[in-house]
Amino acid sequence: MLNKYLLMGTLLASSSLMAYDQQENAVIQPITQPISAFEPFTVFVKNTTNHPSIxxxxxxxxxxEIEIVYTHERNSVGSFGYYPEPETPPVIPLVTFNGLPGGVYTLKTIGLPYSFNALSLEDEVELVVEDSPATIDVYELFNTTYRSYFITQDSSERDHLISQPDISWGINxxxxxxxxxxxxxxEGAAPSTALPVCRLYSAHVESHYYTIDEEECDFLQTLGWQFQGDAFKAIPAVGGVCPSGTVAVLRLYIDRMPSSTMNHRFTTDAEAYQSMIHQGWTGEGVAFCSPE
Known part of the structure; x- marks a missing residue:
């Protein structure tokens, strides 16, 4: 049975430093604060073995299963052998996670042995992450006439597009x-870290565009792009990296000069992303993160 508290290599998972500060002198550090799905949280590895550094x-x-590997600082060497480091305030390393999907996890610390100390400090704790709200589908479509990609979360819009024949050619x-x-x-429930993805359209370049960046959304409107509302919510990447349990939605761009038309594609297919770059599209990296 998993131990819900830790003695050596002590862990505390929390989204706030206050929870740790209130129990700073406790030997057993309980995990007391709930962790929301896809919300960043920090794990504290507390030193309880009289070694100042980890x-x-x-x-x-x-x-x-989550695994954190660490070791203590080696004791100092004197003329009569090893002796403990002088008393100093303990170093409390912080291990940050971008977020996890809902579920029950086993959080482990593995302390590697050092010097002549053969002790390997290992411990584990059960970590519960709250369930994520229900998701919706976002559909990807392609127009064979204009060679354009398009996404929509509106199933009615999708059905309308794929069922309507072209006026000129009489085919879909x-x-x-x-x-x-x-x-x-x-309008529904979403993780606290999820942000609206705004939808824009430009008749000048005949293209739709989606961004999770509110400032970018506002700026493009000053350039003449029409705001068509927030399409859905997604999670922003942190330093270009999506949290565990999500997949990167990659954005590509092409400007069909000398024509005035342009197009963006949003895809989770990393292989297609690389292939389109070789075909002349510009890869713009992670646009936002989608729950798996």
């Missing part, structure tokens, strides 16, 4: 081409 080497997430030119991706409804 070195964090790695953290990894495999399925529902819109097709749903992929599984799309997941998001959260603008």
């Amino acid at each position: 070195y964090i080497f790695s953290k990894k997430i495999v399925g529902n 030119h819109w097709y749903e081409i992929s599984a799309g991706f997941k998001a959260w409804a603008v």
Whole structure:
């Protein structure tokens, strides 16, 4: 049975430093604050072995298991051998996670042995992340006449496009081409870290554009782009990295000169993303993050 508290290599998961400060002198550090789905949180590895420093080497997430590997600073060497470091305030390394999907996790610390000390400090704790709100589908379509990509969370809009024949040719030119991706409804429940993705349209370049950056959305409107509302909610990447349990929605751009038309594609397919770059599209990186 998992120990919900830690003694050596002590852990505390929290989104606030206050919870740790209130129990700074406690030997057993309980995990007391709830962790919301996809919300960043910090794990505190508390030193309780009279060593002033802890070195964090790695953290990894495999399925529902989280592993933090660390070691203590080696004792000083004197003329009569090893002796403890002088008393100093303990170093409390902080290990930050961008967020996790809802579920029950096993959070482990593995302390590597050092010097002549053969002790390997290991402990684990159960970590509960609250369930994420229900998601919606975002559909990806392609127009074979204009060679344009388009996304929409509106199933009625999707159905209308793929069922309407072109006036000139009398045949349909819109097709749903992929599984799309997941998001959260603008008016529904969503993780606290999810932000609205605004939808814009420019008749001048005949293109739609989506951005999770509110400032970019406002700026493009000053350039003549028409704001068509917030399409859905997604999670912004942190330093270009999406939190565990989400997938990166990648954005591509092409300007069809000398024609005035341009197009953007939003896809979770990393292989297609690289292929389109080789075809002359510009890769613009992670636009936002979609729940898996």
